[in-house]
Amino acid sequence: MERELVVTGVGGQGIQLLAKTLALAATREGRHAMLSADYGGEMRGGPSRASVVIGDGPLRALPVLASAWSAIVAHHRFGEPVLARLRPGGPAIVNLPLVDPASLPRMTVYGVDATAVATSVGAPQAIGFVLLGAYNAVTRLVDPASLVAAMEELLPPYRKQHAAANARALEAGAAAIGGRDVRHAEVRR
Amino acid sequence: MTVVDTSQPPSEPARRVADFRPSLLLGEHSLCPGCGEPVALRVLLEVLQELDVVRRTIGVVGHGCYGSFVRIMDVDVLQCLHGRAPACATGIKRVRPDCVVFTMQGDGDMANEGLQEVLHAAARGEKITCVLLNNGVFGDTGGQLTATTVLGQRTKTSLQGRDPETHGYPIPVADLVAGLRGVAYVARGAVSTAGAVAQTKRMLRRAFEAQLAGAGFGLVEILTMCPTGWFVPAPDGPGYLGDSMEQAYPLGELITWRH
Amino acid sequence: MTLELLEGNDAIAASAIAAGCRFFAGYPMSPFTGLLESMSRRLPAAGGVCLNAESEIEGVNMTLGAAAAGARAATGSCGQGIALMQEAIAEAALNETPFVVFNMARNQQDYFQATRGGGWGDYRTITLAPKDVPEAVEHAQLAFHLADRYRAPVIFYGDPLLAQTRVGVSIRPLDFGPLPPKDWALDGTGGGTGRSRQIWTWAMGKATDPGPGPDRHWRAVAEKFAAIDATESRFEQAHVEDAETLVVAFGSAARFVEYVVDELRADGHRIGWFRPVTLWPFPGAALTAATTGKRRVLVFELNAGQMLDDVRIHAADRAAIRFIGGVSISESGLAFGELMDAPVIRDRILAVLAEGERP
Numbered sequence A: 001m002e003r004e005l006v007v008t009g010v011g012g013q014g015i016q017l018l019a020k021t022l023a024l025a026a027t028r029e030g031r032h033a034m035l036s037a038d039y040g041g042e043m044r045g046g047p048s049r050a051s052v053v054i055g056d057g058p059l060r061a062l063p064v065l066a067s068a069w070s071a072i073v074a075h076h077r078f079g080e081p082v083l084a085r086l087r088p089g090g091p092a093i094v095n096l097p098l099v100d101p102a103s104l105p106r107m108t109v110y111g112v113d114a115t116a117v118a119t120s121v122g123a124p125q126a127i128g129f130v131l132l133g134a135y136n137a138v139t140r141l142v143d144p145a146s147l148v149a150a151m152e153e154l155l156p157p158y159r160k161q162h163a164a165a166n167a168r169a170l171e172a173g174a175a176a177i178g179g180r181d182v183r184h185a186e187v188r189r
Numbered sequence B: 001m002t003v004v005d006t007s008q009p010p011s012e013p014a015r016r017v018a019d020f021r022p023s024l025l026l027g028e029h030s031l032c033p034g035c036g037e038p039v040a041l042r043v044l045l046e047v048l049q050e051l052d053v054v055r056r057t058i059g060v061v062g063h064g065c066y067g068s069f070v071r072i073m074d075v076d077v078l079q080c081l082h083g084r085a086p087a088c089a090t091g092i093k094r095v096r097p098d099c100v101v102f103t104m105q106g107d108g109d110m111a112n113e114g115l116q117e118v119l120h121a122a123a124r125g126e127k128i129t130c131v132l133l134n135n136g137v138f139g140d141t142g143g144q145l146t147a148t149t150v151l152g153q154r155t156k157t158s159l160q161g162r163d164p165e166t167h168g169y170p171i172p173v174a175d176l177v178a179g180l181r182g183v184a185y186v187a188r189g190a191v192s193t194a195g196a197v198a199q200t201k202r203m204l205r206r207a208f209e210a211q212l213a214g215a216g217f218g219l220v221e222i223l224t225m226c227p228t229g230w231f232v233p234a235p236d237g238p239g240y241l242g243d244s245m246e247q248a249y250p251l252g253e254l255i256t257w258r259h
Numbered sequence C: 001m002t003l004e005l006l007e008g009n010d011a012i013a014a015s016a017i018a019a020g021c022r023f024f025a026g027y028p029m030s031p032f033t034g035l036l037e038s039m040s041r042r043l044p045a046a047g048g049v050c051l052n053a054e055s056e057i058e059g060v061n062m063t064l065g066a067a068a069a070g071a072r073a074a075t076g077s078c079g080q081g082i083a084l085m086q087e088a089i090a091e092a093a094l095n096e097t098p099f100v101v102f103n104m105a106r107n108q109q110d111y112f113q114a115t116r117g118g119g120w121g122d123y124r125t126i127t128l129a130p131k132d133v134p135e136a137v138e139h140a141q142l143a144f145h146l147a148d149r150y151r152a153p154v155i156f157y158g159d160p161l162l163a164q165t166r167v168g169v170s171i172r173p174l175d176f177g178p179l180p181p182k183d184w185a186l187d188g189t190g191g192g193t194g195r196s197r198q199i200w201t202w203a204m205g206k207a208t209d210p211g212p213g214p215d216r217h218w219r220a221v222a223e224k225f226a227a228i229d230a231t232e233s234r235f236e237q238a239h240v241e242d243a244e245t246l247v248v249a250f251g252s253a254a255r256f257v258e259y260v261v262d263e264l265r266a267d268g269h270r271i272g273w274f275r276p277v278t279l280w281p282f283p284g285a286a287l288t289a290a291t292t293g294k295r296r297v298l299v300f301e302l303n304a305g306q307m308l309d310d311v312r313i314h315a316a317d318r319a320a321i322r323f324i325g326g327v328s329i330s331e332s333g334l335a336f337g338e339l340m341d342a343p344v345i346r347d348r349i350l351a352v353l354a355e356g357e358r359p
Helices: A013-030 A113-119 A127-139 A146-155 A159-178 B037-050 B065-071 B084-093 B106-112 B115-123 B173-178 B194-212 B234-243 C008-018 C035-044 C058-068 C079-095 C111-116 C133-150 C160-164 C213-229 C251-266 C284-291 C306-312 C342-354
Strands: A002-010 A032-039 A047-055 A069-072 A090-094 A108-112 B056-062 B077-078 B101-107 B131-134 B181-190 B217-223 B250-254 C004-007 C022-024 C049-052 C073-077 C100-104 C124-127 C154-158 C167-168 C235-238 C245-248 C272-278 C277-278 C296-299 C321-323
Touching: A002 A013, A002 B101, A002 C133, A013 A032, A013 A047, A013 A146, A013 B037, A013 C004, A032 B084, A032 C160, A047 B173, A069 B077, A090 A127, A108 A159, A113 A127, A113 A159, A113 C022, A113 C306, A127 A146, A127 A159, A159 C306, B037 B065, B037 B194, B056 B065, B056 B084, B065 B101, B065 C245, B065 C277, B084 B101, B084 B115, B084 B131, B084 C022, B084 C058, B101 B106, B101 B194, B106 B115, B106 B131, B106 B173, B115 B131, B115 B173, B115 B217, B115 C058, B115 C073, B131 B173, B131 B194, B173 B217, B194 B250, B194 C251, B194 C321, B217 C245, B234 C133, C004 C008, C008 C035, C008 C100, C008 C124, C008 C133, C008 C154, C008 C167, C008 C284, C022 C035, C022 C058, C035 C049, C035 C100, C035 C160, C049 C058, C058 C073, C073 C079, C073 C111, C079 C100, C079 C213, C079 C251, C100 C111, C100 C160, C111 C154, C111 C321, C124 C133, C133 C167, C133 C321, C160 C251, C235 C251, C245 C284, C251 C342, C272 C284, C277 C296, C284 C306, C296 C306, C296 C342
Parallel strands: A002 A069, A069 A090, A090 A108, B056 B077, B056 B101, B101 B131, B131 B217, B181 B217, C022 C049, C022 C073, C073 C100, C100 C154, C124 C154, C245 C272, C245 C296, C296 C321
Antiparallel strands: A002 A047, A032 A047, A032 C167, B181 B250, C004 C167, C124 C277, C235 C272
């Protein structure tokens, strides 16, 4: 069984880090993972996209995904070519209010105001982790503890002080979804 | 002063100088009469023997008339691409730091094709010893202009003599290298007179001592005669070297190293 | 088997080190730069040396020197930098110095460079073309084995997807079988014995221990490559027996073709694929067998047609060949363009199948 995730946003939203965190979490659980990144040269504001594939055996998926099961959409810009690959019916976490849930009519959309949630737990930079926490609460692809461990492992020495705040962001994102299977956009603050 | 006792014959019979050749020389060279390169090879091999490093020496030889020396030197040797010897020597020394590694290159090899290689190796302070046989001409290909051909020198590509307007100026390799940090010993010698040969041998010894001490990069530039390339009769080579090459490239130690 | 999530370049570096690589010299150029940086980070801890050479030419010659002294050594670049190394690769083929050249290429346009070579003389270069990061990990070690087995430089043909995709892989030393000792390597010990060693393309040997000389030596080297040609080609194929159409591709393109062919077969098409794993020696006999009786042989590569030449040489029926690849480069110039994409490849294949009549 393989699951594909496409993540799209702009530079500065933590897209690459959240994708790497998920891929590493799966790898540490002994699963097979693949991670591709696609970003421009700008440090902020340019396109930032990533894809993660997780499976129980050697992966069949291509490094340029032909189709994807799920998405995290952090920003309305730059996402179209990637989101066009989504197969209908899978989960999509969208970052409110930047992203209009109606833009993904064929997906099961969960809306989270990641900026508000991140700010509310004192981690305003960590919107990527809020979205990742929410995603994993819906999909249950990895153990939440694996996400925390991977997040800590990926922090460079000069960012270790953010570990606690990032962990809160992951947890708050999961809480915002509440683990319920909802079929329409919801706002959680 | 010791006075030779002429009332008795010498205790040992006279021998040809060639018979004194170091055991590391496996045979005769095939270069032109009057060529200075075999003299340089000989003093180099003598120095290696005197330092007792022969069993851990690796040489890297470039392309020129001296290239044929890979056949007659009894040390492990790599014959490499034109100009690239300092790079190859770097690789060898980095994986075998206990070996004594030297290059032997002509001016066409080091100053033309390989100027970048020797400058970078020197700046990196690679613990190798580069030997430049500088006769100011591409001897092996018949006598064309190189980066070290002196002004006024006639060659097959500077038939009226090297003219700065057309051919630019010669490059003093030892001086260029001496300006870089990372060098431990840089000197310029010659093999045109007995005194110069002795001096050159001392320079080579000091250069290898610097390598053995791990002090850094060493370069010995040796002015050698090329009567064929210079259009002069063989016996006139040494004098011509003194009048031409030595005026452009003064002999001496440029950078020395102390214990 | 513990998996590590590694970027391709890093996985290749780790794997090369697991194979015993202890010297690496290179010059940065995308997408090879990550491999150089990984080596710079990993080699010292493994007791090796990594040098950021001041030029590609110096890098490959440093590697040649280290290899001549008996170390497992490697260099790399992308095609533009490998272009500068052609002389040294030929030199190493002709003076029989083994090392690995990692072409972390920007695209598939270096096939000719790798298989025909731009150096001088009668030489060939064994070239491995992995299709994904796990295979790249294996080939990174196989390359050193083949280099040492045959005393010749070996090219590893990578690409941006191999370089930059992160995959969970297992890195451990692989055993490809026994190797002859490096009794030819320069270590200084022959000095003064009358049996000192010499590495020289002309192989004339020493005055007291003559060698074969250029004529006999270069013949022997040519014969060696002919023997490698006969024994070391590698390939993969699937669904050949019942296929009417065979798609031929190498490297990452073959991975995409494999995926698309599976989809097309599920839709009922009688289609298979063939993948050279060694670009040289090209698995010609296997390709002839695989293409025998095929109605269509589709060649897919991201260039103007390079492997196409080798397919033309070996295909059972040249008239069945159709080229469905093309030059395809990203906007940045540094990566694959739109053609390296399953839906695009699928459309190209279907367009040919829809033509119905024999091309």
